[in-house]
Every structure is written in structure tokens, then in C-alpha cells.
Amino acid sequence: xxxxxxxxxxxxxxxxxxxxxxxxxxxxxxxxxxxxxxxxxxxxxxxxxxxxxxxxxxxxxxxxxxxxxxxxxxxxxxxxxxxxxxxxxxxxxxxxxxxxxxxxxxxxxxxxxxxxxxxxxxxxxxxxxxxxxxxxxxxxxxxxxxxxxxxxxxxxxxxxxxxxxxxxxxxxxxxxxxxxxxxxxxxxxxxxxxxxxxxxxxxxxxxxxxxxxxxxxxxxxxxxxxxxxxxxxxxxxxxxxxxxxxxxxxxxx
Amino acid sequence: xxxxxxxxxxxxxxxxxxxxxxxxxxxxxxxxxxxxxxxxxxxxxxxxxxxxxxxxxxxxxxxxxxxxxxxxxxxxxxxxxxxxxxxxxxxxxxxxxxxxxxxxxxxxxxxxxxxxxxxxxxxxxxxxxxxxxxxxxxxxxxxxxxxxxxxxxxxxxxxxxxxxxxxxxxxxxxxxxxxxxxxxxxxxxxxxxxxxxxxxxxxxxxxxxxxxxxxxxxxxxxxxxxxxxxxxxxxxxxxxxxxxxxxxxxxxxxxxxxxxxxxxxxxxxxxxxxxxxxxxxxxxxxxxxxxxxxxxxxxxxxxxxxxxxxxxxxxxxxxxxxxxxxxxxxxxxxxxxxxxxxxxxxxxxxxxxxxxxxxxxxxxxxxxxxxxxxxxxxxxxxxxxxxxxxxxxxxxxxxxxxxxxxxxxxxxxxxxxxxxxxxxxxxxxxxxxxxxxxxxxxxxxxxxxxxxxxxxxxxxxxxxxxxxxxxxxxxxxxxxxxxxxxxxxxxxxxxxxxxxxxxxxxxxxxxxxxxxxxxxxxxxxxxxxxxxxxxxxxxxxxxxxxxxxxxxxxxxxxxxxxxxxxxxxxxxxxxxxxxxxxxxxxxxxxxxxxxxxxxxxxxxxxxxxxxx
Amino acid sequence: xxxxxxxxxxxxxxxxxxxxxxxxxxxxxxxxxxxxxxxxxxxxxxxxxxxxxxxxxxxxxxxxxxxxxxxxxxxxxxxxxxxxxxxxxxxxxxxxxxxxxxxxxxxxxxxxxx
Numbered sequence: 001x002x003x004x005x006x007x008x009x010x011x012x013x014x015x016x017x018x019x020x021x022x023x024x025x026x027x028x029x030x031x032x033x034x035x036x037x038x039x040x041x042x043x044x045x046x047x048x049x050x051x052x053x054x055x056x057x058x059x060x061x062x063x064x065x066x067x068x069x070x071x072x073x074x075x076x077x078x079x080x081x082x083x084x085x086x087x088x089x090x091x092x093x094x095x096x097x098x099x100x101x102x103x104x105x106x107x108x109x110x111x112x113x114x115x116x117x118x119x120x121x122x123x124x125x126x127x128x129x130x131x132x133x134x135x136x137x138x139x140x141x142x143x144x145x146x147x148x149x150x151x152x153x154x155x156x157x158x159x160x161x162x163x164x165x166x167x168x169x170x171x172x173x174x175x176x177x178x179x180x181x182x183x184x185x186x187x188x189x190x191x192x193x194x195x196x197x198x199x200x201x202x203x204x205x206x207x208x209x210x211x212x213x214x215x216x217x218x219x220x221x222x223x224x225x226x227x228x229x230x231x232x233x234x235x236x237x238x239x240x241x242x243x244x245x246x247x248x249x250x251x252x253x
Numbered sequence: 254x255x256x257x258x259x260x261x262x263x264x265x266x267x268x269x270x271x272x273x274x275x276x277x278x279x280x281x282x283x284x285x286x287x288x289x290x291x292x293x294x295x296x297x298x299x300x301x302x303x304x305x306x307x308x309x310x311x312x313x314x315x316x317x318x319x320x321x322x323x324x325x326x327x328x329x330x331x332x333x334x335x336x337x338x339x340x341x342x343x344x345x346x347x348x349x350x351x352x353x354x355x356x357x358x359x360x361x362x363x364x365x366x367x368x369x370x371x372x373x374x375x376x377x378x379x380x381x382x383x384x385x386x387x388x389x390x391x392x393x394x395x396x397x398x399x400x401x402x403x404x405x406x407x408x409x410x411x412x413x414x415x416x417x418x419x420x421x422x423x424x425x426x427x428x429x430x431x432x433x434x435x436x437x438x439x440x441x442x443x444x445x446x447x448x449x450x451x452x453x454x455x456x457x458x459x460x461x462x463x464x465x466x467x468x469x470x471x472x473x474x475x476x477x478x479x480x481x482x483x484x485x486x487x488x489x490x491x492x493x494x495x496x497x498x499x500x501x502x503x504x505x506x507x508x509x510x511x512x513x514x515x516x517x518x519x520x521x522x523x524x525x526x527x528x529x530x531x532x533x534x535x536x537x538x539x540x541x542x543x544x545x546x547x548x549x550x551x552x553x554x555x556x557x558x559x560x561x562x563x564x565x566x567x568x569x570x571x572x573x574x575x576x577x578x579x580x581x582x583x584x585x586x587x588x589x590x591x592x593x594x595x596x597x598x599x600x601x602x603x604x605x606x607x608x609x610x611x612x613x614x615x616x617x618x619x620x621x622x623x624x625x626x627x628x629x630x631x632x633x634x635x636x637x638x639x640x641x642x643x644x645x646x647x648x649x650x651x652x653x654x655x656x657x658x659x660x661x662x663x664x665x666x667x668x669x670x671x672x673x674x675x676x677x678x679x680x681x682x683x684x685x686x687x688x689x690x691x692x693x694x695x696x697x698x699x700x701x702x703x704x705x706x707x708x709x710x711x712x713x714x715x716x717x718x719x720x721x722x723x724x725x726x727x728x729x730x731x732x733x734x735x736x737x738x739x740x741x742x743x744x745x746x747x748x749x750x751x752x753x754x755x756x757x758x759x760x761x762x763x764x765x766x767x768x769x770x771x772x773x774x775x776x777x778x779x780x781x782x783x784x785x786x787x788x789x790x791x792x793x794x795x796x797x798x799x800x801x802x803x804x805x806x807x808x809x810x811x812x813x814x815x816x817x818x819x820x821x822x823x824x825x826x827x828x829x830x831x832x833x834x835x836x837x838x839x840x841x842x843x844x845x846x847x848x849x850x851x852x853x854x855x856x857x858x859x860x861x862x863x864x865x
Numbered sequence: 866x867x868x869x870x871x872x873x874x875x876x877x878x879x880x881x882x883x884x885x886x887x888x889x890x891x892x893x894x895x896x897x898x899x900x901x902x903x904x905x906x907x908x909x910x911x912x913x914x915x916x917x918x919x920x921x922x923x924x925x926x927x928x929x930x931x932x933x934x935x936x937x938x939x940x941x942x943x944x945x946x947x948x949x950x951x952x953x954x955x956x957x958x959x960x961x962x963x964x965x966x967x968x969x970x971x972x973x974x975x976x977x978x979x
């Protein structure tokens with residue numbers, strides 16, 4: 001189809017599709033009138049059963065932990081896929097890949113940017129760590145914490161130190177950490193099998209007060225492993241993508 | 254025994270994670286990498302066969318994290334396993350094992366990524382088969398998808414894999430997001446994500462807009478994965494460029510998983526709630542017939558061996574959909590047996606093509622003419638597999654075709670047998686033409702396809718340099734798979750086993766009760782009359798007829814230039830080239846447009862027939 | 866007001882699909898795919914909302930307070946992060962496409978036809 005034909009055909013088909021979709025959507029109970037029962041029952045029993053006050057994390061890492069395992073492995077696979085697709089071929093290894101506009105004068109990172117980003121690395125790491133370890137208490141969790149942790153590494157790049165960034169996160173190491181994080185989640189589940197319970201059952205002590213840091217058994221542990229895995233995956237992805245446009249700048253060696 | 258159920262998914266995941274972790278250790282010892290991967294895949298195959306044998310007595314349900322349902326409300330995720338989905342999962346694991354054994358000597362150098370990706374792919378497929386929760390189905394669908402996209406793009410030295418991977422990824426992602434929209438819709442109505450619970454919740458009421466829309470949207474991702482027309486365009490692009498062992502999995506099981514998903518979603522969730530069986534049969538049948546015809550026609554005109562096999566998969570996907578669309582136990586049983594036979598035979602065909610690529614360095618049918626005489630063993634296996642694909646008894650495929658035909662006859666649709674035979678004959682003719690031309694030098698090479706020459710020449714870097722002998726690890730897997738296909742067709746109790754499985758699969762009330770209440774309702778086999786479970790003479794005759802037609806067509810196309818014809822120089826199928834090129838354009842924008850067109854048309858058809 | 870968020874869902878989906886279909890640049894096409902998935906997030910979260918309810922975190926409120934549905938929030942949460950990674954994979958494909966084909970126009974990627 002030519003682009004013009006395609007556009008018109010799409011507009012006609014999309015009109016039909018829109019009508020069809022809306023016909024289904026109006027059958028929903030109105031916005032604000034969630035009918036239950038899944039969410040309501042979980043809200044009622046989660047705190048008592050898991051001693052976690054963050055019910056969303058309880059759903060993620062306990063009630064529907066098996067889903068989360070799958071999602072985590074999607075992340076692992078996507079990161080592995082990025083490393084596969086952007087791997088260095090023998091021919092490419094010898095010549096540094098050049099940016100199209102490398103004849104343009106690339107501005108050196110200004111001191112202001114450098115100072116601010118370096119100053120932020122520490123706090124970002126702390127916040128990321130906090131988020132990854134407090135899934136059971138507050139709106140946080142492994143996924144959120146992991147992304148923030150990865151951001152700390154990207155800040156190193158922004159400070160103009162790509163070489164340092166690369167040295168901090170070689171592909172083999174981040175791939176291994178990624179795999180360890182993902183594998184730990186699966187292993188925790190198998191450990192539950194070892195105690196005679198179902199896969200991914202919460203077999204660690206639940207703690208006395210709901211919402212404390214040492215409560216909720218495996219939820220906290222799994223969340224931490226997920227945090228590590230997500231951080232490693234995103235650092236791997238960022239590193240691979242950035243390396244493709246490596247610009248060796250004179251002043252930064 | 255129940256602990257095997259989660260382990261069937263977790264073991265390959267741990268294998269992939271373990272391989273990636275130990276990457277530095279494996280770097281120099283490639284054989285260790287292959288051995289670990291093959292062992293893991295073989296172990297999973299063993300687990301799944303054990304699980305399947307354990308389901309003969311009744312469906313097994315496993316609740317994760319120790320949260321069984323409370324008063325009919327599911328709190329957690331479950332695996333609901335019966336003969337059909339355990340059998341499909343076992344077939345998947347078997348083909349992955351075969352592909353990994355084949356890859357041992359097939360790749361010159363391979364990073365650990367390949368084995369990790371294959372194991373994650375296996376885990377995703379097994380999880381997809383066994384789960385009883387609709388969102389979990391979506392999650393494993395995505396796991397399968399992402400691993401498949403990365404594996405398709407594996408050979409980054411060439412241009413083709415990137416295009417194939419992009420087309421594959423974008424079309425399947427659009428389908429997946431439409432499915433997720435459907436899941437959200439049905440969740441909004443029922444407040445449940447467990448298939449049995451949803452089925453129970455919508456069963457009592459007549460279908461309204463939301464149920465119909467949710468049904469079709471959930472089906473969209475599955476139809477795209479199953480390469481049903483008009484959502485099929487990505488398959489040929491992906492097959493042409495993915496490494497051969499990966500194509501084995503795409504054609505052998507991944508497409509079939511999409512069809513299984515359709516059957517599962519319909520019978521576990523929507524069958525009682527939608528009703529209107531005749532309308533749904535009509536709509537799905539038309540899709541199936543369209544797919545089968547499109548696949549067969551496009552297949553016949555191909556000269557690129559892998560694309561030829563890809564289109565034959567599309568044709569068979571259409572035939573499987575016809576079997577499912579009949580909505581009878583015999584139709585479903587026919588589709589299941591057909592899937593089993595087809596998976597084994599198609600895998601063998603792809604592996605033989607891989608051997609051809611490895612030894613002769615080309616997959617262009619025209620340039621390969623006669624050169625395959627150096628590979629007598631491969632030629633023999635390929636020929637056997639080609640005959641099996643054309644429904645030769647005793648390969649299991651003829652049973653599938655026969656039962657689907659029977660079921661159609663019992664519903665008064667006698668044309669179904671004709672469609673099955675004709676399209677199978679066309680596809681069989683194409684593959685037999687390849688067998689005769691490439692491996693035995695019969696007849697004349699087919700006409701050159703100008704686009705083909707430049708595509709096919711890029712394939713050579715997939716494998717090792719051509720060696721003098723085909724390694725054992727490359728010829729044994731296809732031979733074993735062909736042997737298994739013959740053995741499956743000869744199994745004495747295959748008929749009753751698969752049929753009882755199909756009856757159970759379609760019994761929504763029993764499924765709901767088993768999953769939600771742990772009860773094992775007596776399977777109402779008496780309610781649905783068991784149709785003929787043993788291979789009948791009609792099946793054998795139908796199979797032989799299809800093979801005969803394929804042989805005749807293949808010989809005609811091989812000797813075309815020597816036959817006295819009215820117009821010299823005319824090649825059959827020339828008139829098709831233009832339309833084929835226009836439709837299968839390689840541009841992903843077109844493919845997504847077809848998805849929208851298909852969705853709008855199907856939506857209109859469903860809306861008008863179900864809501865009067 | 867009952868139905869407006871869901872109309873927005875349908876609109877986002879159509880706009881995203883329009884973007885994919887008329888796109889002449891792979892990066893734009895991949896971002897439109899993100900837009901398509903965003904419509905599913907809005908749908909999921911919209912379905913789980915309860916008027917007058919709080920977020921399902923009971924750290925400093927009594928556990929029986931009416932709260933919105935935590936399940937869809939959990940689903941959307943993991944989906945967002947996963948989608949970012951899958952998009953990264955597609956963008957890696959785009960980088961390779963640029964290297965091999967020299968262009969990022971989907972119309973020009975016609976290595977295979979027919």
C-alpha cells in the first residue's frame with residue numbers, strides 16, 4: 001500500500017475499531033465504581049496474612065509473585081537481548097564507532113553540570129536503596145528502587161566520565177549481577193518448595209509488627225533481589241546503547 | 254509430583270540465569286555450555302512427560318504461594334494441567350532439546366546469550382501452556398515474545414534479521430497490548446483474573462458488548478501469534494532470518510501455542526458466557542479457511558526454503574484453527590493430533606534445511622537443484638518428512654486431517670475435508686518439489702526469482718564452513734523426530750487418549766469446579782457421544798489421496814518445461830507474484846494496518862451475529 | 866464522568882496506532898508503540914479506581930479504610946518497568962538497522978518482499 005492509501009484505509013478501519021471498543025468500554029461499571037471482589041478481599045486480608053502494610057507489594061511479591069517472576073525475566077531477557085544485538089563483532093572492535101556528527105565540535109561538559117550530577121550520585125544511591133528495601137511498608141519496591149539505582153550510574157555518564165561509567169559497569173559483570181538477581185528470586189521460590197510449602201510461599205518469619213523493616217518475610221527479600229536485578233538490567237542497557245555512539249573526547253581520557 | 258509443575262518453568266529459568274552468571278567460566282569451554290543447556294532442556298522434557306502421564310486420571314491444579322481459592326475467589330495464581338496442555342508443553346520441550354542438540358555443531362561461535370535466550374524461551378512457552386490465570390498467560394506470552402525477538406535478531410551481521418525482528422516485534426507487541434486491553438475489560442466486569450472464576454462469573458448472563466469486545470481483544474494477541482490471516486505477515490519475515498534451530502521452534506510450537514491459547518480462552522472463559530456457537534464457528538472457520546488458502550498459495554510460489562516452510566506453517570495454522578472452530582471434541586482432538594504430527598515433521602524439515610545450509614551454503618531452491626545428491630541421508634529424512642507433511646499414513650498428521658474432516662461431516666459441512674485435502678496437497682507438493690529437485694535432481698530447477706538471489710546469498714554466514722560430513726548431532730535429531738511422528742501415528746490408544754482429553758478440555762463446568770473447589774467432577778463423557786476414535790479406512794484413504802495429489806503436483810511443477818503446454822514459457826503461479834509482493838511488502842506499517850482492518854471486520858461480524 | 870476516562874483510553878490507542886502506521890522513522894514508531902501500551906495502563910488503573918478511597922498502603926491508616934484496588938496497581942507497576950526494557954530492545958534493533966540499512970525509514974526496510 002502506498003502511504004496515502006494506508007492512511008485512508010486505516011482511518012476507515014480505525015473508525016470501526018473505535019466504535020467497537022467504545023461499545024465494550026461503556027459496559028464497564030462507571031469510573032470510580034470498582035465492583036470487586038479481588039481487590040477488596042486482598043485489601044481486607046493482606047495485612048493480616050503477610051504483615052506487610054504495602055498491599056501493592058504484597059500482591060506483587062506474594063499473592064501474584066509468580067507473575068512478577070515472569071516479568072522480571074522479561075527484563076532479564078530484554079537486557080540480554082540488547083547485549084546480544086549490540087554485541088561487538090570482530091570487525092567493529094578495532095575501530096571505535098563514530099558519531100555521524102563527530103566533525104562537530106562537541107562541547108565539553110560544563111563544570112556546573114559536572115558538580116551537580118556528581119553531588120546527586122550519593123543521594124540517588126541512598127534513595128534507590130531505601131526504595132528497594134522498604135517494599136513492605138510504603139509505596140516502594142524492587143522495581144522502583146532498581147530504576148533509581150540505575151539512574152545513579154547514568155549520572156556518572158552525565159558528569160562526562162563515560163570511561164569511568166564503562167569501568168564501573170563492564171558488560172560481563174552487569175550481566176552476571178542481572179542473572180544473579182533474577183535467579184535469586186527463582187531460588188527463593190524453590191527454597192519454599194524445600195520447606196514443603198507451595199512454590200513462592202512466604203516461609204520466612206513474618207515479624208511482629210506489620211510494616212516494620214524486618215516484617216513480611218520473603219516479600220522484603222524478594223523485593224531487594226528484584227531491585228538488584230532491575231538496576232543491573234538498566235545499567236547494562238544504558239551502557240550498551242551509549243557505547244554505540246562512543247565519542248572519544250580529547251580532554252576526558 | 255505436584256512440585257514438578259512449578260519446576261517445569263523454574264528449572265529453565267534458573268538454567269538461563271545460571272548460564273549468564275557463569276559466563277566468564279564458560280567462555281572457553283563451549284561444550285560445557287551446550288551440555289548444560291541440553292541437559293536442562295532434556296530434564297524439562299522428562300518432567301513434562303511425567304506430568305502428562307499423571308494427568309490421565311484427572312486434571313491437576315497447583316496453587317502458587319500457598320493461597321488456594323477462598324469461597325470460589327482465587328487469591329493467587331494457579332497451574333491447571335490436563336492432557337492437552339501438558340502434552341503440548343512436552344512437545345515444546347522436546348523440540349527445544351532437539352534444536353539445542355542441533356545447534357551444537359551448527360554455530361561456529363556463539364555467545365552464552367544464545368543458550369540463555371533459548372532456555373528462557375522454553376520457560377515462557379511451558380508457562381504459557383500450563384497456566385490457569387489470564388494475566389499469567391499474558392506474562393508468559395511476553396516472555397516468549399521477547400526471547401523470540403532477540404533470537405530472531407541473533408545474526409546481526411546481516412540486514413535481513415533486523416527487519417524480520419522489527420516486524421515480528423512490532424506486530425506481536427501490538428497484538429499483545431490489544432490482548433491486555435481485553436484482559437483489563439473482563440477484569441473490570443468480573444473482578445477476577447483466574448480463568449475458571451471469570452468463566453463462572455460471566456456464564457450466567459447473556460453476552461453484552463463488554464463480553465464480546467473483551468473476547469475479541471484477548472483473541473487478537475493470540476491470533477497474531479498463531480499467524481492467522483490477516484495477522485500472519487510477520488511470520489515469513491521472521492522465519493527467513495532467524496537461525497534455523499530457532500525457526501524449528503517458531504514453526505513447530507510457537508504458532509501452535511497461539512492456537513492453544515485461543516482454545517483455552519474460549520473454552521475456559523467464554524464458552525458458556527457467549528453462547529451462539531454457530532456464529533462463532535462460522536467466523537473462526539472463515540478465518541481458518543482464509544489462512545489455509547493464503548498459506549498454501551504463497552507457499553507454492555516460494556523459492557526461499559525457509560520462507561516456503563514458513564508459509565506451509567501458516568497453512569497448517571489455518572487447518573488447526575478449522576479444527577478448533579468446529580467446537581466439537583473430535584475437531585479439537587483432530588487439531589491436537591495434527592499439531593503433534595506437524596510439530597515433529599516440520600521441525601525435522603527445518604533441521605534438514607539447516608543441514609543443507611551448513612553443507613551447501615545456500616537456501617535458494619533454484620541454485621540448489623541437484624546439489625543435494627551429496628547428502629543422501631538428509632535427503633531421505635527430508636523426503637520422509639515431506640511425505641508426512643502431505644498426510645501420509647502412518648504419520649500422525651493423517652489422523653488429524655481425518656478427524657477434522659469427520660467432525661465437519663457430522664456438522665453437515667462436507668466441504669471441510671475438501672479444503673483440508675486441497676491445501677495440504679498444495680503444501681505437500683511444494684515441499685515434495687523441493688525434496689525431488691534439491692535432493693534427487695529430478696526435473697528442471699524452478700524459475701529464478703530475482704529478489705531471491707540477493708537474499709539467499711546472505712545466509713551463508715549462519716554456520717560453520719562446509720565440512721565433508723554432516724555431524725551426527727545434526728542428522729540424528731531430525732531422524733528421531735520423523736521416527737516419533739510415525740510412532741505417534743501408530744500408537745494404539747492415541748485416539749481415545751486425545752479424545753477424552755478434548756472432551757475434558759471443552760467441559761467448562763468441570764474445569765471451574767476442579768480449579769475453584771478442588772472437586773473432580775465425573776467427566777461427562779457419556780453426554781457427548783464419543784465419535785470414532787480408531788483410525789478408520791476413510792482416514793487412511795484421505796491421507797493417501799492427499800499424498801497422491803501432492804506427488805502429482807510436485808512432478809508437474811518439476812517437469813513443467815518438458816510438458817507440451819499451450820503457452821510455452823508459462824510458469825504456474827506467475828500471476829500470483831504481483832499480488833503476493835504487494836501484500837507481503839515487508840513494511841511493518843502495512844502489517845499493523847492489516848491488524849486494525851482485521852480487528853474492525855471481526856468486531857463487526859461478532860457484534861452483528863451475537864447481539865441481535 | 867463515568868465513562869470519560871475510558872473514552873480517553875480508546876483515543877490514546879487509536880492515536881498510537883495511527884502513529885505507528887503513518888510513521889517514517891523507526892524511533893518515532895517505537896515511541897508510538899509505547900503510546901499504545903499507555904492506553905492499557907490508563908484502562909487498568911481506571912478500572913480499579915474507587916471514588917473516595919485511599920491508596921492501599923496501611924502504614925499510618927487503619928487497615929479497614931476503603932482503598933482502591935491494589936491488584937491493577939501491581940500489574941501496571943511491573944508492566945511499566947518491563948515495557949521500558951522491551952522498548953530498549955526495540956531501540957537496539959533500530960540502532961542496528963541504522964548501521965545496516967543506512968536509514969531509519971520503515972518504508973526503506975524492504976529486504977524481503979513476497
